[in-house]
Amino acid sequence: MEEVKSDKKVKWSKSDDRGSLDKIEKLDRATQGMMFSRLLEPALTIVLGLILVVLLLAGCLRRGLFYFTDVYPMVLMASGSALIWLILFMMCFNASKTNGELGISQWLNTLKQLYVALMQYAHLRWMFWPLALAIWFGLHAWIGSVSVQGSLDEMLRWSLLAIFALLTAMLASRANGARWFAYGWQMAGGLLVLSGVLAACGVLPLPYGVMRTADPEISSAGARLGGMLQYPNAYGAVAGMYALERLAAAARAVA
Incomplete structure (x- = not known):
């Protein structure tokens, strides 16, 4: 047992x-x-x-x-x-x-x-x-x-x-995800703006970056900036959006 x-x-x-x-x-x-x-x-x-x-x-x-x-x-x-x-x-x-x-x-x-x-x-x-x-x-x-x-x-x-x-x-x-989106947002905006400015100054050979016209009703200067978008109206809208966004960010930082 x-x-x-x-x-x-x-x-x-x-x-x-x-x-x-x-x-x-x-x-x-x-x-x-x-x-x-x-x-x-x-x-x-x-x-x-x-x-x-x-x-x-x-x-x-x-x-x-x-x-x-x-x-x-x-x-x-x-x-x-x-x-x-x-x-x-x-x-x-x-x-x-x-x-x-x-x-x-x-x-x-x-x-x-x-x-x-x-x-x-x-x-x-x-x-x-x-x-x-x-x-x-x-x-x-x-x-x-x-x-x-x-x-x-x-x-x-x-x-x-x-x-x-x-x-x-x-x-x-x-x-920290918002930081990554902010980086991409700023890089995209900087690329669009700087490429347009450099194309207008003749530094960057960008085809169709500047639209030439002889019609004063379209452009009094004879040229319109299109940048990488190659379309002046869209480029102006995007550049204006980035400018307003930066102004709003600066106002928030000051306040």
Whole structure:
């Protein structure tokens, strides 16, 4: 009888050891997932900030995306960048919740939790307006349109705006994300303004940067500055927007 009791005690001690080892392994996985997510959080902000900076500068270099031939590569670049960032974000979001284990059901659960988390931010809902317009143009092309190609082009343009709005809102909701957007905003504005001034001074050989005309009703000086946008009215509107934004920022700083 004593031998049987001792055997039972040995078995119970082994089972207790296994249970404690399993708990330790689960804790290790959880801590590793938390450390991974903490290390990946700043990297995600940097990647998202660089994506937005590149998109802003590319929009300036591609003549303000006035022509649809310039929109197509931007849509591909923005979609690919958003997809890559979403995968990285889901890896970071999923690491601390699945204890290092990945599966289809866990990924679906992560998508649901991500959707709920996104809807908690009211500013993220603004992206649905350009998305709704993109869907509308797509339906218009599918039902029947006078210009199917024109409807598809507008669908792609508004899809690009929806992707950019989503990335901007996600960046604004992250720590130090507004700084990255401010960097991209200032770099894009500086590129547009300086390129126009240098083209007008003859330093930068920019084709169609300055529109020449002999009609005094169009320009009394005989020339109008178009810059990289190559369209004087659009260039003047964008430059005026940047000037007003800087004046408002200076007023806030003084106040």
